[in-house]
Amino acid sequence: MRFVAILCGLLAFLAQPAWAASSPGLQSLEQQLTYLVAASPGDVGLAALDLTSGELVSVNGDQAFPMASTVKVAIAANYLAQVEHGRRSMSDTIGGVSASRLMEAMMVHSDNRATDLLLRDLGGPRTVQAWLTANGVSGVRIDRNIAQLLSARRDLHDIRDSSTPRAMVDLLKRIDSGAMVGPSSRSHLLYLMSRCMTGRNRMRALLPMGTQVEHKTGTLTGLSSDVGFITMPDGRRIAVAFFARGGTNRPRTIAEAARAIYYGFASALRTSFTTAISAP
Numbered sequence: 383m384r385f386v387a388i389l390c391g392l393l394a395f396l397a398q399p400a401w402a403a404s405s406p407g408l409q410s411l412e413q414q415l416t417y418l419v420a421a422s423p424g425d426v427g428l429a430a431l432d433l434t435s436g437e438l439v440s441v442n443g444d445q446a447f448p449m450a451s452t453v454k455v456a457i458a459a460n461y462l463a464q465v466e467h468g469r470r471s472m473s474d475t476i477g478g479v480s481a482s483r484l485m486e487a488m489m490v491h492s493d494n495r496a497t498d499l500l501l502r503d504l505g506g507p508r509t510v511q512a513w514l515t516a517n518g519v520s521g522v523r524i525d526r527n528i529a530q531l532l533s534a535r536r537d538l539h540d541i542r543d544s545s546t547p548r549a550m551v552d553l554l555k556r557i558d559s560g561a562m563v564g565p566s567s568r569s570h571l572l573y574l575m576s577r578c579m580t581g582r583n584r585m586r587a588l589l590p591m592g593t594q595v596e597h598k599t600g601t602l603t604g605l606s607s608d609v610g611f612i613t614m615p616d617g618r619r620i621a622v623a624f625f626a627r628g629g630t631n632r633p634r635t636i637a638e639a640a641r642a643i644y645y646g647f648a649s650a651l652r653t654s655f656t657t658a659i660s661a662p
Contacts, residue, residue, distance in 0.1 A: 411649075414646065415643070427447055431554075440548055443548040448543060460514075521549025526543055575596035580599045584606065584636040585612070597609060605625070605627045609624070
C-alpha cells in the first residue's frame with residue numbers, strides 16, 4: 383500500500399502546474415514533499431516561499447484548509463496596523479486587560495478569549511477580512527470569531543475561516559515586507575511568534591538546534607497546522623504554511639515537511655552557487 387501511495391504521489395507531482403518551483407534543486411524538493419504527502423494518511427497541504435528569491439514550492443497549495451488559530455497572525459497584524467495609524471494603542475484596556483497583554487496571550491499561548499476580545503475591538507471578522515482584501519490578500523477567509531468557530535459543526539466542504547497554503551505564505555510575505563505593517567509592528571509580531579509555546583512537535587521539532595523560527599500553530603479536532611518563518615544559516619528567510627487534516631500523527635508530518643524544506647532550500651542554494659562559479 384505504501385508503494386501505491388508513493389506512486390500516486392509521483393504521478394501527482396508530474397501533473398504539477400507550470401508555476402511550480404523553477405530551479406532544479408527546488409523541483410527535487412517539491413518531488414520529495416509530494417512523496418511525503420502521498421505517504422501520509424489524511425489530507426495535507428503545504429507551501430514554502432523564499433522571501434529573497436521569490437521561489438515557491440507547494441503541494442496542494444491551492445486547496446483550502448481551516449485556519450484554526452493560524453488566523454491569529456492576521457488579527458494581530460490588523461491590530462498593529464491600527465496602532466500605527468493612531469486608531470488604537472497597545473495600552474488600551476479591552477475586557478479589563480491591556481491590548482498588549484491580550485496580543486501576547488493570543489500569539490504566545492494561543493488564548494482564544496484574548497483573540498475574540500481583540501477581534502471584537504477591531505470590529506469583528508468582517509473588518510479584518512476587509513483589511514486583508516484592501517491589502518491585496520486573496521485566498522484567506524475570516525468569517526467567524528473563535529468561539530463561533532469552535533461551537534459550530536464542521537463540514538469538510540465548508541470553506542469558511544479557511545486559507546490555502548499559497549495564500550497563507552503570501553500573507554506572511556506581505557506582512558514581512560512591510561506592505562501591511564511598518565517595521566516596528568513587524569518586529570513586534572515576529573518577536574511574539576518566536577515565543578510561540580504551542581506545537582513544539584510540529585515545525586520546530588526536527589529542525590537543527592538553534593534554528594530561528596517565528597510561527598503560529600492551529601488545532602481543531604482532526605486538524606493540525608503551523609505557519610510562519612524559518613531562517614536559513616545564510617540569513618535567508620522562508621515563509622511556510624503547513625495544514626494537515628485527518629489521518630494520524632499530523633504533527634510528525636508537519637515536522638518532516640519542515641525539515642525537508644530546510645535542507646531542500648539549503649541544497650538548492652549550494653547547487654545554484656556551484657553552477658554560478660562553474661559557468662564559463
